Amino acid sequence: MIKIISMKEEHxxxxxxxxxxxxxIPWSKDAFEKELKENPLAYYIVAESxxxxxxxxxxWKIADEGHITNIAVHPDFQHQGVGTLLMQGxxxxxxxxxxxxxxxxxxxxxxxxxxxxxxxxxxxxxxxKGYYQDTGENAVIMWKYFKE
Ligand SMILES: CC(C)(COP(=O)(O)OP(=O)(O)OC[C@H]1O[C@@H](n2cnc3c(N)ncnc32)[C@H](O)[C@@H]1OP(=O)(O)O)[C@@H](O)C(=O)NCCC(=O)NCCS
Numbered sequence: 001m002i003k004i005i006s007m008k009e010e011h012x013x014x015x016x017x018x019x020x021x022x023x024x025i026p027w028s029k030d031a032f033e034k035e036l037k038e039n040p041l042a043y044y045i046v047a048e049s050x051x052x053x054x055x056x057x058x059x060w061k062i063a064d065e066g067h068i069t070n071i072a073v074h075p076d077f078q079h080q081g082v083g084t085l086l087m088q089g090x091x092x093x094x095x096x097x098x099x100x101x102x103x104x105x106x107x108x109x110x111x112x113x114x115x116x117x118x119x120x121x122x123x124x125x126x127x128x129k130g131y132y133q134d135t136g137e138n139a140v141i142m143w144k145y146f147k148e
Pocket of ligand 1: 022023070071072073074077078079080081082083084085105106107110111112113115116117119
């Protein structure tokens, strides 16, 4: 059974392995530690099964908006519903906080992730040109709005 629980420091080594396998510019272990210890705006969750971390997601709570910072699923467990569980976890927290919406940036070429976001009602709201430093790729800005 897969559980969605709060991210804890002890999860970071496994998270870092997923991070490296999913992103060309991975966050460091230190970056995750700082988020958990020092950032009062941060909300992070993991998908866990039998002590194994399958994926994680996070957002910054900025005023009445949720800014999704990352979402990733271990390559061996992708397209099996884990990303959906994580996104549901983030949306539930956003709704508990009465946010007006959720936003994120995603690489133009990352169709898998865009498909996941669209499934949850995110729409394209703009482009940040050359946002990604490694390739100069554009970011698509997506928003999901909540109706109160
Ligand atoms: C994007 C990501 C988090 C999705 O997680 P996941 O566990 O694979 O997602 P799910 O199995 O819950 O699938 C949800 C939806 O995502 C989309 N999706 C997932 N895998 C896909 C694939 N291989 N091709 C196309 N769409 C895909 C589909 O819309 C899917 O819905 P469907 O099953 O009805 O087709 C995962 O692919 C990942 O970790 N990618 C690498 C990291 C990354 O790019 N993160 C996003 C940064 S902005």
